[in-house]
Amino acid sequence: MKYANIIVDISVEKLDKTFQYSIPENLQEEIQVGVQVDIPFGNRKLTGYVIELTEDAEFDPRRIRPIISVHEGSVAMESQLIALAGWMRKNYGSTMNQALKTVLPIRRQTKEVQKREIVLLIPKTEAQQKLALFEQKHYTAKARLLRELIQESVLDYSLVTGKLNISAAVIRGMAQQQILKVESSRQFRNPVSHLDQKGYHLTLNENQQRVVDTVCSDLDAGIHKTYLLRGVTGSGKTEVYMELIAHTVAQGRQAIVLIPEIALTYQTVMRFYNRFGDRVSIMNSKLSQGERFDQFERAKAGDIDIMIGPRSALFTPFPHLGLIIIDEEHETSYKSETAPRYHARDVAIERARMNDASVLLGSATPSVDSYYQAMQGKYQLLTLSERVEKKPLPDCEVVDLRRELRAGNRSIFSERLQELMEDRLKKRQQIMLFLNRRGISGFISCRACGYVIQCPHCDVSLSQHAGGRMVCHYCGYEQPLPKICPSCGSKYLGGFKAGTQKIEMLVQQRFPQARVMRMDFDTTRTKDAYEKILHAFANQEADILIGTQMIVKGHDFPNVTLVGVLAADMSLHVPDFHASERTFQLLTQAVGRAGRGKEPGQAVIQTYDPDHFAIQTAKEQDYDAFYKQEIAYRRMLAYPPVWQLFLIHCTGTDPQVTTAAARDLAEFLHRVISQKGKNIMLVGPADASIAKISDVYRKVIYMKAPEYATLVACKDLVERKIKNNSTFSNVSVQFDFNPTSG
Ligand code: ADP
Ligand code: ZN
Ligand code: ZN
Numbered sequence: 199m200k201y202a203n204i205i206v207d208i209s210v211e212k213l214d215k216t217f218q219y220s221i222p223e224n225l226q227e228e229i230q231v232g233v234q235v236d237i238p239f240g241n242r243k244l245t246g247y248v249i250e251l252t253e254d255a256e257f258d259p260r261r262i263r264p265i266i267s268v269h270e271g272s273v274a275m276e277s278q279l280i281a282l283a284g285w286m287r288k289n290y291g292s293t294m295n296q297a298l299k300t301v302l303p304i305r306r307q308t309k310e311v312q313k314r315e316i317v318l319l320i321p322k323t324e325a326q327q328k329l330a331l332f333e334q335k336h337y338t339a340k341a342r343l344l345r346e347l348i349q350e351s352v353l354d355y356s357l358v359t360g361k362l363n364i365s366a367a368v369i370r371g372m373a374q375q376q377i378l379k380v381e382s383s384r385q386f387r388n389p390v391s392h393l394d395q396k397g398y399h400l401t402l403n404e405n406q407q408r409v410v411d412t413v414c415s416d417l418d419a420g421i422h423k424t425y426l427l428r429g430v431t432g433s434g435k436t437e438v439y440m441e442l443i444a445h446t447v448a449q450g451r452q453a454i455v456l457i458p459e460i461a462l463t464y465q466t467v468m469r470f471y472n473r474f475g476d477r478v479s480i481m482n483s484k485l486s487q488g489e490r491f492d493q494f495e496r497a498k499a500g501d502i503d504i505m506i507g508p509r510s511a512l513f514t515p516f517p518h519l520g521l522i523i524i525d526e527e528h529e530t531s532y533k534s535e536t537a538p539r540y541h542a543r544d545v546a547i548e549r550a551r552m553n554d555a556s557v558l559l560g561s562a563t564p565s566v567d568s569y570y571q572a573m574q575g576k577y578q579l580l581t582l583s584e585r586v587e588k589k590p591l592p593d594c595e596v597v598d599l600r601r602e603l604r605a606g607n608r609s610i611f612s613e614r615l616q617e618l619m620e621d622r623l624k625k626r627q628q629i630m631l632f633l634n635r636r637g638i639s640g641f642i643s644c645r646a647c648g649y650v651i652q653c654p655h656c657d658v659s660l661s662q663h664a665g666g667r668m669v670c671h672y673c674g675y676e677q678p679l680p681k682i683c684p685s686c687g688s689k690y691l692g693g694f695k696a697g698t699q700k701i702e703m704l705v706q707q708r709f710p711q712a713r714v715m716r717m718d719f720d721t722t723r724t725k726d727a728y729e730k731i732l733h734a735f736a737n738q739e740a741d742i743l744i745g746t747q748m749i750v751k752g753h754d755f756p757n758v759t760l761v762g763v764l765a766a767d768m769s770l771h772v773p774d775f776h777a778s779e780r781t782f783q784l785l786t787q788a789v790g791r792a793g794r795g796k797e798p799g800q801a802v803i804q805t806y807d808p809d810h811f812a813i814q815t816a817k818e819q820d821y822d823a824f825y826k827q828e829i830a831y832r833r834m835l836a837y838p839p840v841w842q843l844f845l846i847h848c849t850g851t852d853p854q855v856t857t858a859a860a861r862d863l864a865e866f867l868h869r870v871i872s873q874k875g876k877n878i879m880l881v882g883p884a885d886a887s888i889a890k891i892s893d894v895y896r897k898v899i900y901m902k903a904p905e906y907a908t909l910v911a912c913k914d915l916v917e918r919k920i921k922n923n924s925t926f927s928n929v930s931v932q933f934d935f936n937p938t939s940g
Pocket of ligand 1: 400401402403406429430431432433434437438586754
């Protein structure tokens with residue numbers, strides 16, 4: 199007998215509550231995950247959604263009632279998203295509940311506190327005239343409020359009556375004059391409606407037009423594919439996206455644009471807003487669940503055609519979704535860090551398949567994964583190999599830091615970088631200094647010869663741990679930190695660490711006349727700090743901007759003509775098989791920040807490893823050469839995308855119990871593998887890269903196989919094994935397919 203688990207109410211509190219029904223013989227074909235069905239409920243008839251199919255009865259099968267029928271009428275949006283959740287549960291491993299919470303626009307039952315806002319109703323020029331009048335007449339309260347409104351367009355009501363000390367009577371008076379209005383409900387509020395829309399004029403160049411024509415002729419013919427647009431930095435990809443969106447909207451369909459949150463700046467949003475006005479909405483992590491729900495309602499109601507946002511915008515319930523664009527598709531933020539650990543790229547492709555929609559992935563430095571798919575013919579490759587208006591790519595030099603040390607320069611700035619910085623400061627052009635730091639654990643290297651200590655069993659560097667130990671995060675291999683460099687015998691051996699703060703200090707010492715800004719985790723913690731720094735730097739309020747990879751995204755700085763990468767190795771020797779790929783991407787993107795304005799750009803990459811192919815190919819901005827070497831390495835070591843990787847994380851508070859459970863799973867899987875006789879590799883259990891976090895012990899099992907489906911089958915077996923198994927009552931098991939880091 200087959201059973202269906204059904205939810206009857208889509209709200210956060212009720213998602214856990216499923217009811218089981220049996221599936222009558224005549225409905226077996228039709229009933230799938232996501233299908234809307236009519237069921238007997240007490241003595242009523244209700245409509246619910248199938249969220250799971252199973253052969254296990256949850257209680258006495260004789261008491262399980264059958265589904266009445268498949269619900270008549272059009273396929274609800276929810277059905278499709280539930281089906282997508284089912285696909286995610288199956289392919290990434292999570293509970294159905296976790297998957298549903300990820301995809302469904304769910305409203306909390308608890309009422310949100312209503313927030314009141316004051317919105318400027320008149321154009322700013324008119325407001326300025328009114329302001330002058332108020333000042334002249336000494337209407338100080340009115341003037342104060344209007345001045346703020348001219349600045350911000352929208353103000354929080356409580357802020358106005360509180361901090362600005364303006365009475366309700368004054369606000370009411372100005373509302374009667376139609377200067378402003380008070381909005382007491384944020385429902386369906388459009389987060390971009392208060393922006394000033396500028397006109398739109400731009401003609402695509404020949405290269406852009408060629409890409410647009412290719413995709414549009416497919417769209418017109420009803421052909422739906424996944425495209426990979428590789429376009430060098432500043433080649434005008436965003437303009438191409440907008441043209442394709444316009445075409446999609448003209449067909450009566452909608453578009454989703456995914457942009458990493460860090461790149462979702464005011465400048466980026468404005469470009470879309472200038473073109474599409476309030477048919478665009480944005481989503482970001484600052485929106486509350488209620489606001490997110492409202493955005494989704496607007497999408498469903500047809501109030502908007504375009505949704506821009508990070509990963510979660512992918513689940514916007516557009517009724518006729520036609521196009522999904524993923525900008526900066528190589529970004530690791532597209533992979534979810536919580537269950538279901540999905541990759542937005544693959545979910546986008548699945549959602550597009552369900553909707554007969556198309557997907558366009560764009561990047562200057564495509565992920566090796568996507569480029570591989572393009573080479574296999576699964577995605578169609580499109581290229582933009584020139585910058586807009588034939589602006590040259592920056593001229594890039596690599597500086598060998600070992601040679602600097604030998605020549606007696608112990609500073610963090612090479613002679614060449616100092617020389618160029620001085621030149622730019624003199625010319626009043628701007629400089630960006632970039633520290634491509636990733637993760638928390640450093641690597642261990644020799645400052646004299648550049649030698650990096652690696653694990654003898656894996657092709658990754660060892661990490662420095664407490665007590666002078668070095669540990670491999672892949673296999674758990676451990677050895678003490680040597681006193682001298684095994685390669686050249688020098689004593690300059692140690693973990694590589696340096697912060698942006700220290701660099702800021704050093705810059706100030708070396709260039710006391712320069713105005714310096716710093717952008718990193720510390721300086722961007724407060725709300726809007728990130729935007730403020732970008733804005734100030736764009737306004738040339740500083741000569742030098744120092745930052746982590748945060749500074750490479752989301753903003754054009756036409757006056758930047760020099761980019762310095764201080765220690766390119768920092769992202770190279772992290773214990774991760776993606777290290778070369780990430781380094782190539784970071785360097786290429788960083789270098790690409792220079793020379794976007796009138797003056798040509800220049801870049802300096804400082805490194806202890808100048809011959810490394812990731813650095814050499816980044817210097818040449820040669821993606822093909824990079825890819826060729828990288829894919830050979832992945833193939834040789836059977837890493838993704840050539841093989842597929844599957845991690846099983848076991849965590850628990852008791853180290854013995856956790857280890858025993860992980861061992862038990864590994865042994866079980868070994869037996870499965872020997873029975874299946876398939877090409878599967880299994881390593882572990884080993885300590886996770888951080889073996890203990892807040893007293894929770896973490897073990898990990900690594901599996902590799904050529905086919906994704908093989909690993910999904912293993913996951914299914916593990917899920918079944920741990921269900922109702924007392925060994926795992928105190929150990930949590932989580933799945934991660936093709937992790938993007940660590
Ligand atoms: P990418 O996303 O590839 O880095 P953008 O779309 O941001 O490139 O374009 C880079 C700059 O060139 C932007 O300032 C954009 O307005 C401008 N631009 C793009 N296409 C054209 C064009 N056809 N004509 C003139 N300027 C363009
Ligand atoms: Zn190892
Ligand atoms: Zn050495």
